[in-house]
Amino acid sequence: MAATLRVEPAGRCCWDTPVRISVRGLAPGQPVTLRASLRDERGARFRAHARYRADARGELDLARAPALGGSFAGLEPMGLLWALEPEAACQAWEPRDGEGSFPGIIDLFGSGGGLCEYRASLLAGHGFSVLALAYFRFEDLPEYLHDMHLEYFEEAVNFMLQHPKVKGPSIGLLGFSKGGDLCLSMASFLKGITATVVINSCVANTIVPLHYKDMVIPNLHSDPGRHKITEAGILSYMDVWDNPLEARNHQSLIPLEKAQGPFLFIVGLDDRSWRSNFYAQIASERLQAHGKERPQIICYPGTGHCIDPPYFPPSRASVHAVLGTAVIYGGEPSAHSRAQVDAWQQIQTFFHKHLNGKKSVKRSKI
Template sequence: MALFAFRLVGATLGRCRLTRLLLTPSRAARRCAGWRPQSSAFSTSRMEAGVKFSPAGWTFFDEPVVISVEGLRPEQEVTLRASLRDETGELFDTRAFYRADIDGYLDLSRSPALEGGSFSGLEPMGLLWSLKPQNPFRRLVKRDVRRPLVLELEVVEGHSASGRLLAKGAHDRVFLRDGVQRITVREGRVRATLFLPSGDGPFPGVIDIYGTGGGLPEYRACLLAKHGFAMLALAYYGYEDLPKNMKEFHLEYFEEAVNYMLKHPKVKGPGVGLLGHSKGGDLCVSMASFLKGITVTVTINGCIANVGATLHYKDITIPPLGFDVKRVKKNKSGLFDITDALDNPLEDPGRQSFIPLEKAEGRFLFIVGQDDRNWKSEFFAVEASKHLQAHGKEKPEIICYPGAGHYIEPPYTPMCPASMHLLVGSPVVWGGEPKAHAVAQVDAWQQIQNFFHKHLNGKQDKILNKL
């Protein structure tokens, strides 16, 4: 029997299973409180065409929206320009070329984009996932989940930038669902935000940890809460009174967060789940390996060795995995490619940096972008599978996405091909091909939810206490 197996999404390879994604519109979301939706379409006396969004007014950020234009001339050629600004004022925009049907109607769920724009082919959500920053090396990050991002759309005559404006509209992309509680957590040393779904509960609990950016990102936890999870977005450095930089971390801090969730009356036991991306991934693997009460762990392009900072737990110290700057390369654009910079954790003397994940009692899911240029995520996932099975543990699930880069985010988030790396101190490439990356994000989002629902519903074998 093979030591490992994984599912490849978007292509067929050997024994890997092909998954087909159906990007169909969801049902209209419920209205959120605290804000009013933008007008879904409007026109002036000189604008005979009109933009429509369905559902009208707003949709949740992780849900699709149908965009259409009516009132055009039969088979009229137009350019659709989409844009939004983040809280810092950074502008993200894109454009695509289209041709109306014989009735002067354009429906992006049925009409393919023509060659020459930011994307081509039938891409109903292409105007969102193809957004790019006007300033290089910027990543779209939602900081205040209580307010939506506003997508603005312009319809311009012809396939040139100087065409006459025919119609425009705006649509709100929402993060915080009406009824979801957003609770600031300052419990002992824990600095976090708890999102609780509406209803009496209890709900499956998940701790969400991000990578080297620091701070307290809430957007992923906020969106997952509306799918029925009690989500704790956990900060661990670069926030309030937490460590200012990545030098050393103490696992006892993360243990406090786990205990906080296990004791919360709205969190369903007997254990909690962990979700970590990049550096957050190896922190989650360390938590699962040393701490009690961890039922499932999901990592997104994570590592199986401790990286970036020394990790302490009681009398145990795990040094960070070494790296060699001589292995850093520059691509054709002159950007740093750090894929090969890290040492091989299997060749580390004494495997001092290797996380003893064989001690974990919970289940694992590894989400892998096969074009991850931050490090060798697929190699780490495969070696984790071998290691776990060699120690008599259950084979983890590995889902690989061809063409996906390092930042696999919630659906329809624009791919970030390159940005500043805080540890490197310079912009680095993250990898990914925009279309394939967009497909990966849609599928991974559902796979993560399915995995948590399956293993945190209280019907699985109870977590075993560690000695």
């Protein structure tokens, strides 16, 4: 009997949905190598492989059989997806299956710029109306980050609050890296925001000054000369940034105590771009010093800077879209992948609780 590969659920499904992979019709104890590949929207190919051994019945089920080697090892049912690695060489999303209105979220990415829609599209599949918002390097927006104006983001908030598919009276914010400190500023100065999630972000305004009406928040001081180079020749920028608590940086700190709603900080403890855990603790101490609720902080060991939805291959290093050079982000592949699964659930639970009135049903397992 010829060997047959089965993937369940069959057909198309969202990237954050686990799939079950099995093989039947093998010889008992037969060595097997499974390979996965895909091309992204730019045509770049990603590959992963793992070696297994069939059981006594000639079957292989990745939910029960540990990988013996390859791109990963051990019991990792989704390893062929999260282990994918590259070969050498403003969009609004609405729930697909519902009438009426849904909790609204604005989604911001980091200093690479452009319009990133994959996270927004996946959240839309979980009952949210999401606006993926670019703020430079897209269409008629500036090519590079210069002085930024919070009024641009205020327009996006008002757009969402008035949208017929958005369930008011408020919305949530989700930001990663530079997009995270922008979300903190939006939550602190703009109305109509009652839930904010930031992923590996700073508590000070970074990179460029931020303007709002007659106010200017200077950017956190930095010294590019403090960068380090790994043994592999990849740049590490973590030491470039000044300590936000130093006197000359006090004006760059974002006044989180002005925000109307709670915060969730997602922190990778192996973040090689920012001192994200330190920044989250600064936020917690500042909020409590002003008599505000302590933020929820979830820390993930072995997890780097780029925390994506489940089963996305961990981005441990890549050529930065603006800097044009390879930058290290950190993270151990297996731990980082597990963190992405848990963080994705935590983000949805937080937003459902604070935007939709649903109680939290799961605590972090990590």
